[in-house]
Amino acid sequence: MGIKEQVYLYSPVFMQNLLTTLYGYRLQRERYGPAYQTRFQELADKLEKPIDVERDQLARLNTFLLFCRQHSPYYHTLFKDLNLQLPFRALTELLQIPSLEKEMLRQQIESIRTDLPAPILGKTGGTTGKSIQVRYTKEDMQVRMAHLDFFKATHGVKKGMRRISFTAQALVSERQQKPVYWRMNHALNQLLFTVKKLSAETMTAYLQAIDRFDPESIDGLPSAMIELAYHAKRIGMELQCRPRAIFPTAEMMTATERKLIEDVFHAPVFDQYASSEGAPIVSECRFGNKHLHYEMGIIEIEPDGQILVTSFDTHGTPLVRYRVGDRMTSSGKTCSCGHPGPVIDSIDGRGRGYIVKQNGQKVFEGQLSSLVKVLPNSVERVQYIQNSERDITFLYIPDRTRFLSEHEEQLYRFLKTLLGSEMNVSLRAVDNIPREVSGKTLLVKQLM
Incomplete structure (x- = not known):
């Protein structure tokens, strides 16, 4: 960790907001000439x-x-x-x-x-x-x-509008006690949320902060939006904010996850690469x-x-x-x-988002994510872990209100059909799927 990062993380929250804003002014000078x-x-x-x-x-x-x-x-x-x-x-x-x-x-x-x-x-x-x-x-x-802002402008979002961004940056010190997992960049009118503090205990506070800020757009890592959307559904929380558009980046979404985000945050999703x-x-x-x-x-x-x-x-x-x-x-x-x-x-x-079968065939994320067509409403999140050329561990987070005992058998049959009978597949229900150091949640994790 560099000196600048140490100074930031050891500063009180109000100073971190100031430092975030000063960094925003620097980015503004770089980006808008x-x-x-x-x-x-x-x-x-x-x-x-x-x-x-x-x-x-x-x-x-x-x-x-x-x-x-x-x-x-x-x-x-x-x-x-x-x-x-x-x-x-x-x-x-x-x-x-x-x-x-x-x-x-x-x-x-x-x-x-x-x-x-x-x-x-x-x-x-x-x-x-x-x-x-x-x-x-x-x-x-x-x-x-200019291209990113023009893309957003075609969907009614102009530079300077209130904006929420989900980032993998470590915005919050591990020592912080207050449930304030976001920092304000006044230079860009942007409220930054760190995905590294998302948990069952913190997600309600995240959603309440989003509603208070009332963003006109949302962008960043969709895995955070998906987790928050599932949480809002679970606790029956209805958001009052009405953004103009949502712009996910860096990660894949299934069609089911995209619709979930749109339903919970009350805004259309427009993808970008x-x-x-x-x-x-x-x-x-x-x-x-x-x-x-x-x-x-x-x-x-x-x-x-x-x-x-x-x-x-x-x-x-x-x-x-x-x-x-x-x-x-x-x-x-x-x-x-x-x-x-x-x-x-x-x-x-x-390119690494795939499973390799024994015959060398690659099963890419587009196929692996089709799992939602089997059980679109009773499984919240999945991850494929390839441990060796024959062994796959399949992690899934069940929706406890919808998941039935026979659903695991359906999952197993689907996976054997998709991956082939020569692959050893073990299924494990989990409460959460850990993020990587980058802050992203992977659909496919290669350990070979």
Whole structure:
């Protein structure tokens, strides 16, 4: 723990609110400068206008690749070795560049980084458990914020409106006795709730604080929203707040969980996708379709669903055909909402979000989460733990008012059908499923 974190956690609550607000002013200076204003206005000016997406992307791609060649030692050498002829005349020429794997990014990150000042860090965990830290310029971050804010604005939520955010940050000291598990960021009119203090004993206080604040939007980790929604249902608590929209991030939700959030918090959910490394944003429109923000980059979807991202707004650590570790599907359909970006049918979760069967077949989260179709109302939360290539532990939190003894047999039959008779599956009813160090609750946990 750094000195700043120690000072914060040893401060009284009123001082922590002040420090949170001061940090908010710093973020405001970073995120809302000229580049933000320019991109936000660009998006507003061309809303619902006919756009040649492929032509626009090609122009932005060539500008970005020329930048990479000039400012990144790695790409300068790579493009020279490939005898790459720029500018490209078609987007398909991007395939000449080999994919950038996570391990290569980790090993070559110093030579991939450019010579531009890029003070903003984006942190992500790699498959080996080592952290990858990419860098953004202030302009990169402002462009990303312009797209996020414009997405929210299309759903009636404007910058500065009262906002609640669920975060994995340690906002509250372990020594704190008062049930105040939230901190106020006055700079952004944002009440921050730490997910690390959620429990059966604290959730009523969380819900009461949400109602008092009366947010106009809610965002952050959906696992916290889901737990609070289940708790509100259990105790019969009816929230009075009426947010305009809810914007979950970072985690998957089932259709049942999404409806639960909407019912309890009285607001529609609009999904979004991004990544710490800087992948182009995908966001959901009013018709429920997910659109790629094509101005930010290109997403290639491989036959198995793995995606490669080329992100035009990564001028600190450029990403060209980077295998980010996520999976998507797309049918190439269009949408009548007016957004010209390609429609993404589904975002199927992280690359490690799967169980591996003995024959090497992977069962991904999209299939594993279909469990809710079996018992949608009597099980609150589940987790699959793969202990070895043959052994799976299945944790579930039963709804004590609905779960019947025969339901466990139904679960067992479903799991054997899904995973195969060769897998040994043990079921265990639990009162809670622990979060990871990051604060997230995993659907699939690999221990192999």
